[in-house]
Structure formats: C-alpha cells, structure tokens
Amino acid sequence: MALYEHVFLARQDLSQQQVDALVEQYKGVITANGGSVGRVENWGLKSLTYRVNKNRKAYYTLMDLTCPPAALNEMERQMGLSEDVLRFLTVKVEAHEEGPSAMMQKREERSERGGFGDRDRGDRGPRSFGDRGDRPPRSFDGERGPRRPREGVEGGAE
Numbered sequence: 001m002a003l004y005e006h007v008f009l010a011r012q013d014l015s016q017q018q019v020d021a022l023v024e025q026y027k028g029v030i031t032a033n034g035g036s037v038g039r040v041e042n043w044g045l046k047s048l049t050y051r052v053n054k055n056r057k058a059y060y061t062l063m064d065l066t067c068p069p070a071a072l073n074e075m076e077r078q079m080g081l082s083e084d085v086l087r088f089l090t091v092k093v094e095a096h097e098e099g100p101s102a103m104m105q106k107r108e109e110r111s112e113r114g115g116f117g118d119r120d121r122g123d124r125g126p127r128s129f130g131d132r133g134d135r136p137p138r139s140f141d142g143e144r145g146p147r148r149p150r151e152g153v154e155g156g157a158e
Contacts, residue, residue: 001035003096004065004072008079008088009058012045019059022084026063029075035067038096043103052086062103064096 010019019042027037043060052058065072072090079085 001066001068002072003093004067004090005093005096006063006065006072006075006088006090008061008063009048009052009086010061011053011084011086012055012057012059014059014084016042016059018084019061022082023061023063026075026079029078030065030067030071033067033071033074035065035071038064038066040064041101041104055086058086060103062101065090066096 008022010022014022023040023042027040030037039062041062043062045057045059047057048055076088076090079088
C-alpha cells in the first residue's frame with residue numbers, strides 16, 4: 001500500500017466538533033476501503049492568503065494515510081462533493097514523518113534549523129545600514145536637492 005500525507009481546509013464557520021466529525025467520516029472511508037489512518041493533526045483556524053469561496057480563514061487538518069489508490073480516490077471524491085471542504089492536497093511520500101509536523105513545532109525549534117538571518121554573506125562582509133554609497137544625505141523635508149537633467153534626453157543638458 002502507498003503512503004500519503006493529506007491536508008484539507010474546512011470552512012471557517014464550522015465548529016471544531018464539526019471538523020472532527022469530518023475527520024472521522026473520512027477515516028471511515030479509508031478504513032472501509034482497506035486502508036489505515038496514522039497521525040491526525042489539527043492545525044486550527046488559520047488565515048488564508050486569499051479568499052476561497054468567500055472565506056478568509058479555514059481549519060487546517062493533516063492526515064497520514066496508508067491506503068490503496070482506490071481508497072484515496074473515493075475520499076477525495078467525497079471531499080470534492082462536500083461544501084464544508086474548501087481545498088485539499090494529497091502528496092505521496094516514501095515514509096511518514098516521526099513526531100510533530102513543521103506546523104506544530106514551536107518557533108524556537110524551527111529556528112534552530114537556520115533562517116534568513118543565518119545566511120553567509122560571502123565576500124561582501126556584514127551589512128552596514130548607515131552606508132548609503134555616494135548619495136548625498138536627505139534634507140529634513142525628504143528631498144535630495146535639485147535634480148540634474150539627464151543627458152541625451154529631450155530637454156536635457158547638451
């Protein structure tokens with residue numbers, strides 16, 4: 001049997017109990033078709049990047065599945081028909097992750113892996129925010145001074 005990670009988004013106006021009922025319903029579909037459900041993580045109500053069917057937020061849920069493709073197809077078919085499920089995504093994996101997913105880890109644990117601030121700047125050295133190159137300092141009103149006309153442009157200096 002194949003291993004999958006499945007994430008679905010449920011409508012924001014559902015209660016947590018209704019989301020749990022959806023999870024149980026889809027677990028039943030998988031087990032009835034000869035599969036099994038491993039870990040289930042409720043990531044909670046999160047903001048969406050853009051509106052989906054007039055919803056600004058959604059309940060995110062992750063499920064680890066071990067099932068034949070036919071069971072997965074049936075579950076996805078039922079999710080497509082459900083008005084409570086906004087979106088879903090299934091990814092085939094080689095092995096299920098141990099422990100909590102990246103969404104459930106605390107920020108401190110995730111930052112140990114390194115982030116943008118840990119990048120090596122190479123030959124450029126550390127960034128200096130006070131160094132603005134050869135530009136003149138701005139005056140108090142935000143202007144840099146008189147503009148010089150560009151050469152080669154109509155109305156410019158010759």
